[in-house]
Amino acid sequence: MNEEDLLKRSAEEREKIFKRYEQGREGAEIDPWEDPGFEVYHATDRYGFIHDKRLPSKVDPQEAKKRQIEVERQKKWLKMLKNWDAPASKEKLHSRVYKGIPNSLRSDAWIKLLHVETVKKNNTGRYEEMIKLARQYSTDARQIDSDVNRQFREHLHYRERYSIKQQSLFNVLTAYAMYNSEVGYCQGMSGLAGVLLMYMDEEDAFWAMHILLTDPKYAMHGLYKEGFPKLTRFLAHHDKILTKLLPKIKKHFDKHGLDAILYSLKWFFVCFIERVPFNLCLRIWDIYLYEGEEVISAMAYTILKLHKRNLLKLNDMDAIVQYIQVKLYKDFIYDEDTVIRHLEGSIEELKKHKLIKAGEPGREELPTRPFGEFKEPTFEQIVGIRTETFTEKEKVTNEIITLTSDAARESVEKDKECQLSVVDSVGFTGSKFSFDPSIDDASSLLDCEHTGSRRSLADTSVTSTADLSVFSTITRSQAHENSLDTHSNMSDNSVGGASSVGSGIGASSVQRATLSAHSTPRATPHNVSPDVLRIYVPYTPLDTPVASPHNGDLPKSIPCSFPDSNKIRIKIDNDELPTPLVEHGQIKTFRIDDFDLK
Amino acid sequence: MSTRSGQAQRPNGSTQGKICQFKLVLLGESAVGKSSLVLRFVKGQFHEYQESTIGAAFLTQTICLDDTTVKFEIWDTAGQERYHSLAPMYYRGAQAAIVVYDITNQDTFGRAKTWVKELQRQASPTIVIALAGNKQDLANKRMVEFEEAQTYAEENGLLFMETSAKTAMNVNDIFQAIAKKLPKNEQTAGQGSSGQGRRLAENDTGAKAAGNCCK
Numbered sequence: 001m002n003e004e005d006l007l008k009r010s011a012e013e014r015e016k017i018f019k020r021y022e023q024g025r026e027g028a029e030i031d032p033w034e035d036p037g038f039e040v041y042h043a044t045d046r047y048g049f050i051h052d053k054r055l056p057s058k059v060d061p062q063e064a065k066k067r068q069i070e071v072e073r074q075k076k077w078l079k080m081l082k083n084w085d086a087p088a089s090k091e092k093l094h095s096r097v098y099k100g101i102p103n104s105l106r107s108d109a110w111i112k113l114l115h116v117e118t119v120k121k122n123n124t125g126r127y128e129e130m131i132k133l134a135r136q137y138s139t140d141a142r143q144i145d146s147d148v149n150r151q152f153r154e155h156l157h158y159r160e161r162y163s164i165k166q167q168s169l170f171n172v173l174t175a176y177a178m179y180n181s182e183v184g185y186c187q188g189m190s191g192l193a194g195v196l197l198m199y200m201d202e203e204d205a206f207w208a209m210h211i212l213l214t215d216p217k218y219a220m221h222g223l224y225k226e227g228f229p230k231l232t233r234f235l236a237h238h239d240k241i242l243t244k245l246l247p248k249i250k251k252h253f254d255k256h257g258l259d260a261i262l263y264s265l266k267w268f269f270v271c272f273i274e275r276v277p278f279n280l281c282l283r284i285w286d287i288y289l290y291e292g293e294e295v296i297s298a299m300a301y302t303i304l305k306l307h308k309r310n311l312l313k314l315n316d317m318d319a320i321v322q323y324i325q326v327k328l329y330k331d332f333i334y335d336e337d338t339v340i341r342h343l344e345g346s347i348e349e350l351k352k353h354k355l356i357k358a359g360e361p362g363r364e365e366l367p368t369r370p371f372g373e374f375k376e377p378t379f380e381q382i383v384g385i386r387t388e389t390f391t392e393k394e395k396v397t398n399e400i401i402t403l404t405s406d407a408a409r410e411s412v413e414k415d416k417e418c419q420l421s422v423v424d425s426v427g428f429t430g431s432k433f434s435f436d437p438s439i440d441d442a443s444s445l446l447d448c449e450h451t452g453s454r455r456s457l458a459d460t461s462v463t464s465t466a467d468l469s470v471f472s473t474i475t476r477s478q479a480h481e482n483s484l485d486t487h488s489n490m491s492d493n494s495v496g497g498a499s500s501v502g503s504g505i506g507a508s509s510v511q512r513a514t515l516s517a518h519s520t521p522r523a524t525p526h527n528v529s530p531d532v533l534r535i536y537v538p539y540t541p542l543d544t545p546v547a548s549p550h551n552g553d554l555p556k557s558i559p560c561s562f563p564d565s566n567k568i569r570i571k572i573d574n575d576e577l578p579t580p581l582v583e584h585g586q587i588k589t590f591r592i593d594d595f596d597l598k
Numbered sequence: 599m600s601t602r603s604g605q606a607q608r609p610n611g612s613t614q615g616k617i618c619q620f621k622l623v624l625l626g627e628s629a630v631g632k633s634s635l636v637l638r639f640v641k642g643q644f645h646e647y648q649e650s651t652i653g654a655a656f657l658t659q660t661i662c663l664d665d666t667t668v669k670f671e672i673w674d675t676a677g678q679e680r681y682h683s684l685a686p687m688y689y690r691g692a693q694a695a696i697v698v699y700d701i702t703n704q705d706t707f708g709r710a711k712t713w714v715k716e717l718q719r720q721a722s723p724t725i726v727i728a729l730a731g732n733k734q735d736l737a738n739k740r741m742v743e744f745e746e747a748q749t750y751a752e753e754n755g756l757l758f759m760e761t762s763a764k765t766a767m768n769v770n771d772i773f774q775a776i777a778k779k780l781p782k783n784e785q786t787a788g789q790g791s792s793g794q795g796r797r798l799a800e801n802d803t804g805a806k807a808a809g810n811c812c813k
Contacts, residue, residue, distance in 0.1 A: 143678060146629040146650075153647035187628070187678045188652045227683055261684075265653030274649060318658040318671075325655070384705065386679055388712055394683035401687050 006383045010139075017141045020162060021170045030161050046103065047278055048156040048198065074102040081108050097290040098344055100283050100336070107199035110208070113289040114215075116200075119207045126372055127203045130175035133374055139381045140177040140185035144170060147190040158194065168202045169193055176209055182369045183213065186224035188269040195273060195285065214367055217292035222365025223269055227393030229364045232400045234268050234297065235260050237358035239404070241301050244353060249304050249311060251415075254408040256317045261401060263324045267300050275329055276303075280336045287343065294347065294356050302346045306334055364393065615665035618782050622670045623689045625713045626698035627706040628677030631732040634763035635698060636674045639773055644764050651676045654688055661770075661777060668777040670694075689717060694726045694776045699747075701731045701760060702739040707747065714754060726779045728757035728772055735762040 001009070020028055044050050059067065077096065080089045101109045111117065134141075148170050152158040157165035172193045177185040192212065196205040213221040222230030238260050242250035253260070266274065271288055272281050288295045304311065307328070314320045332339065350356040379385075390398065624632040633648050633655065640659045655674040660667055673688040675681065689695060695717055699710040710729060717727055729751045731742060744760060751758030757775050761768040 143628060150629075150647040150650055186680045187650050187676060190650070191652075224680075226680065261687075262654060262656055269652055316658075317656065321656045386682075386709055386712055388716065390683060397683045398686055401684065402690070405687060 003379065007379070010382045010384065014138060014141050017145050018135055018138075021167045023162070024164070024167055025160060025162050028162050044156050047282070049152075049278060050154050050156060050159065070100075070102045073099065074105060077102055077105045077109065081105065081112065084112055093290070097286050098340055100340070101286045103282070106282070106286075109286075110196075110199055110289055111204055114208050114211045116204050116207050116211065119211060120203065123207070126179070127175060127206050130179045130206075130372065131171055133178045134171075134174035137374075137377055138174045138177065139377045139384070141174055142384065143187070144173045144177070144185050144190070147187060148173070151190045151194045155198070157198070165197060168197050168205070172197065172202055172206045172209065176206060178374070179206075179210065179372045180213060180221070180367070181373075181375060182367055183221055183224045188266070189224060191270040191273045192220075195281075210371075214371075216361075218288075219293060219361060219365065221367050222361055225365075226391060227364070227397040229362060229393070229397070231261075231265065231268060232397060233362070233365070234358050235264065235401075235404070237297055237355075238264060238300055241297065241350065241355050242304070244355065245301065245349070246304055246308065249308055252312055253320070254412050256315070256320060257409070258317045258320055259401075259405050259408065261404075263321055264300055266325075267303075268296055271296060272299065275325065277329065277332055280332055280339055283336050283340055284343070287340070291347075293358070294350075295343070297358060298346045298350055298356070299343055301350065302339065302343045303328065305346065306339065306342055615667060616782060617667045617669065618780070619669045619671065620693045620777075620780055621673065621691055622694040622696065622776070623673045623675065623692040624696050624698060625675055625685065625689065625717070626677055627700070627703075627709040630677065630698045630700040630703075630706050631763050632677060632696075632698050633674050635696070635730065635732060635761060635769060636672055638763040638766055638769045640672070642766075644766075653681065653684065659773070661773060663774065663777050666777075666782055668780070668782075670773065670777075685716075686720060689721045689725075692721060692725060693780060694728070695721065696728045696730050696772065696776070697756075698730045698732050699742065700733050701742045701747075702733055702736050704741045707731075707742045711750065714756065718754075724781070726757070726776055727754075728759070728776050730768075730772055731758075731760040732763060734760040734767055735764045 045055060073096070076092075080092065080096070083089050097113075138144075148166050149161070151169065155165075157163060158169070160166070169190065173185055173190060176189070176193070177183075183189075189209070193205055193209055196208045200208060212218045213224070219230065222228075222233075239250070242253075242260075266272075272284050275281075276284070284295065284299055303324070307323070311320060311323060314323055334342075347356065380387075624636060626632050628650070631648075633651050634644060636655070636657055637643050637645065637648065640657045651674055653676055657672045657674065658669060659672065660669045662668070673692070675685055675688050697710045697713045697717070699706040701707075714727060714729070717725060729747065731744070731747050747760075748758055750756075757772070757779065759768045759772045759775070761772055763769060
């Protein structure tokens with residue numbers, strides 16, 4: 001096909017797609033697979049989602065009580081919405097948003113929280129203009145069409161092909177791609193607009209979306225634009241939070257090769273849509289619209305914190321990913337109120353640790369082109385020719401993500417080498433030491449990379465352990481700042497210290513036989529089962545509260561009866577096979593339940 | 599404690615024939631049916647409105663091939679051009695790739711060719727590439743001729759099948775064909791000398807490297 005033909009074909013295609021949406025369902029040619037006949041009213045929940053199963057005819061008592069409370073809250077909210085700018089309203093807003101905006105008033109409240117009216121008033125007629133421009137020049141129609149066709153299709157309003165809501169969704173997205181030409185359309189935006197349109201009309205949703213992208217409070221522009229610059233910044237921040245506050249989870253994920261980008265991308269891009277149940281998602285949105293972008297990081301942390309125990313039990317990446325992405329969407333286990341309480345706690349906790357902010361946005365994250373200024377699309381854009389090479393921005397993103405991933409792998413490898421060295425120095429192989437899995441507060445771990453005081457503790461006592469490097473794993477963000485080379489010092493340190501501990505254990509004359517007859521660990525360090533020697537040292541447990549107040553609700557079993565601080569305590573996991581011992585040439589099973597070393 | 603795939607992981611556990619683990623990546627234009635192929639292969643399901651993949655998805659599936667158990671670690675990627683910049687991290691270290699196009703859309707076939715080129719240039723030189731012409735159930739709207747795709751595949755040394763995630767046609771077959779073509783004997787655990795073994799050790803977790811192909 002020559003250029004002219006290609007252009008003609010693109011124009012025809014655009015024409016065809018737009019026409020179908022303009023026409024709506026009336027007389028539309030709809031493939032049967034696009035439009036299932038449905039008998040749905042009995043299976044549609046209060047948010048409009050249609051379920052496979054008939055919903056219970058009676059609301060369960062707990063839910064009924066909740067709705068009763070919501071009715072009470074409606075009255076308060078109605079009053080507040082009328083006097084939005086009154087000091088009394090502002091005072092109560094925080095606690096009321098966290099309690100959940102009544103669903104019937106969500107649209108009013110969201111419009112207020114986002115200041116949609118002001119922006120809309122300042123841009124009268126612009127939306128119509130953009131719709132017209134899109135009609136004539138949109139280069140994103142095909143992608144948007146294919147995404148509208150699969151966004152929220154289980155929702156009453158989006159279920160029918162070319163339904164009014166599908167038309168609105170298509171209009172908002174194509175118009176917005178014209179208005180903010182730097183972002184255009186990026187997959188994920190259909191979810192965002194899809195939710196907004198459940199609570200707003202087209203034009204409000206359009207401006208709400210614009211505010212979410214460009215108001216510094218939300219700044220999603222940087223997420224969606226080419227190269228995803230904000231994503232890399234938020235991923236690094238997320239890693240930092242995990243390293244500091246959920247080190248066991250961090251290590252667990254690293255061990256199984258799970259990069260945060262895989263499970264958390266959608267959290268950041270669409271604010272938990274289709275990753276947590278919809279009712280919880282709405283509650284998070286309430287707070288997101290009220291507080292801004294910090295909520296996303298805090299919620300990401302909250303999810304992993306709440307599900308830490310279950311996640312630590314899952315021993316391959318597949319299972320972990322399925323849990324985070326599929327299971328939690330279907331059943332979050334905790335009810336919304338509990339989750340939101342924890343989210344609020346997480347926000348406070350992150351503030352306390354100065355981890356609430358992901359840092360300042362780089363210039364590359366901010367919009368650079370004026371909005372709504374029409375620029376004739378290029379031939380490549382019109383025809384949709386894909387580039388075969390990466391742009392500079394894309395290369396940067398790619399490099400950061402690859403380096404991050406490599407850094408995690410490297411630290412895992414390093415850990416193993418460390419552990420093996422210890423094991424060797426003691427003459428152990430095939431044993432599995434571990435500390436109490438319920439302990440995962442940073443305050444209860446040796447975390448010398450991040451807390452100077454703990455570092456000195458580690459240095460001055462005999463408590464340097466094989467695991468120092470494990471928990472001091474350089475955060476991935478730091479790792480690429482430091483060109484990935486920062487591990488070496490640490491490991492030297494810990495190996496040296498570890499052998500002294502090792503000899504202590506050796507002195508207790510516990511002997512082990514290797515389970516594996518293949519090879520010595522030293523010869524092929526990467527292929528030996530990941531045996532671990534970890535030593536838990538309580539950090540002045542008598543004066544330091546171990547759990548933060550917000551952890552209070554989580555089940556914990558932090559050991560609290562240590563007579564002296566800095567005592568070495570070794571605990572041996574029994575959930576693995578008991579380790580056999582060689583005694584008089586015969587293999588015997590050996591078990592240690594709780595082993596204190598004075 | 600999860601027992602999934604445990605038998606494949608335990609370095610000193612009993613072996614039941616050979617156990618091989620391969621990283622496989624799916625690439626292709628948006629909405630050609632990448633996620634649907636995976637869902638069909640892994641769970642035997644099909645959703646008309648498969649939600650669009652944002653970023654990437656990860657699933658595993660194990661198949662048996664004679665005396666060998668082959669475990670696929672499947673990386674399903676987002677098709678939109680914007681997400682192209684994330685693709686290299688998914689095909690890096692992959693031993694197999696399925697490049698998918700939609701037989702009812704000529705452009706997606708063009709895009710598939712671009713993906714093949716990129717893989718040939720950037721991915722592991724030993725990567726096994728399969729080309730899948732999906733949506734075969736819509737053959738009455740066909741825009742890409744079978745022969746055209748087959749010729750292209752032959753010229754480029756690709757496996758080729760037309761598939762339908764909807765009817766399940768050729769879905770298991772294409773994975774089987776890939777499994778057959780993948781080298782299963784050149785590496786033993788711990789050697790890490792072959793290109794592929796090394797790749798795995800580099801890019802995979804240690805735990806997986808240990809349970810890696812063929813003991």
